[in-house]
Amino acid sequence: MKNLAIISILTALAGSLPVNAAIMIAHRGASYDAPENTITSQKLAYAQGAEATECDIHLTRDGKIVLMHDYDTARTGSVSNRIAVTDLADLRKVDVANWGKFKGKGFAETVPLLEETLAALPKGKRLFIEIKAGPEILPELQRVLKKARKKPVQTPLIGFNYDTVKQAKALLPRLEVSWLVSSDSKTKQFPPVEQLIDKAKAARLDGLDLNYGFPIDREFVQKVHAAGLKLYTWTVNDPEVARKQAEAGVDGITTDRPQWLREQIAFLPTK
Numbered sequence: 041m042k043n044l045a046i047i048s049i050l051t052a053l054a055g056s057l058p059v060n061a062a063i064m065i066a067h068r069g070a071s072y073d074a075p076e077n078t079i080t081s082q083k084l085a086y087a088q089g090a091e092a093t094e095c096d097i098h099l100t101r102d103g104k105i106v107l108m109h110d111y112d113t114a115r116t117g118s119v120s121n122r123i124a125v126t127d128l129a130d131l132r133k134v135d136v137a138n139w140g141k142f143k144g145k146g147f148a149e150t151v152p153l154l155e156e157t158l159a160a161l162p163k164g165k166r167l168f169i170e171i172k173a174g175p176e177i178l179p180e181l182q183r184v185l186k187k188a189r190k191k192p193v194q195t196p197l198i199g200f201n202y203d204t205v206k207q208a209k210a211l212l213p214r215l216e217v218s219w220l221v222s223s224d225s226k227t228k229q230f231p232p233v234e235q236l237i238d239k240a241k242a243a244r245l246d247g248l249d250l251n252y253g254f255p256i257d258r259e260f261v262q263k264v265h266a267a268g269l270k271l272y273t274w275t276v277n278d279p280e281v282a283r284k285q286a287e288a289g290v291d292g293i294t295t296d297r298p299q300w301l302r303e304q305i306a307f308l309p310t311k
Contacts, residue, residue, distance in 0.1 A: 182212060233263055262289070
């Protein structure tokens with residue numbers, strides 16, 4: 041009888057597994073609670089229980105890969121330095137943790153190298169690396185990843201530029217590579233999922249990473265999975281949206297608030 045009771049409990053809990061199956065990917069680290077794309081925001085995300093974090097990478101003038109979302113340090117560094125035409129030494133002089141709501145909060149960090157971020161990647165966790173530069177970054181990215189000696193599953197690559205992610209997959213076939221897609225900049229319409237699947241398969245990619253506004257339901261997810269692709273979404277900070285997408289079966293949800301969002305989903309009533 042005791043075993044039957046345990047089985048009943050486990051069966052009941054299994055009903056919530058689709059929600060928990062979607063991993064939490066911390067957008068630029070735990071960027072709601074710490075300055076984005078810093079070592080602090082990455083470490084905080086893992087401390088908050090995120091299975092993965094996400095970061096953005098650029099190539100400096102002297103060929104180093106650094107973390108930064110924008111192409112310039114103006115927004116987060118209060119001084120304008122276009123990364124592609126600036127050497128690492130000059131970027132290191134910029135404090136990128138004392139801006140916006142973080143100003144005066146005691147944060148003080150410089151632009152981190154990707155290799156430093158990889159060194160802080162815990163065993164069993166993942167770092168989704170968004171390629172902001174063009175294919176010129178790929179040889180150095182290959183070198184940095186080889187030197188870091190992380191398991192291939194730990195360092196998936198993502199990017200908006202179709203040709204770049206296609207080349208990334210060709211150069212680094214052991215890594216999971218997904219294509220980031222949003223709505224059309226002019227029409228504001230989302231492309232049909234069938235079209236995205238065909239293009240992803242043509243480039244031998246492993247998945248799609250879609251803006252949360254796509255009409256994602258169970259049927260949508262099943263189409264992507266039936267094609268042998270993973271499906272991730274971004275950037276989801278609304279618990280209702282997150283719950284809906286998790287129940288639909290997405291593989292991962294990118295959010296600025298990984299711990300908070302997971303807690304909110306857990307307390308939402310099941311529909």
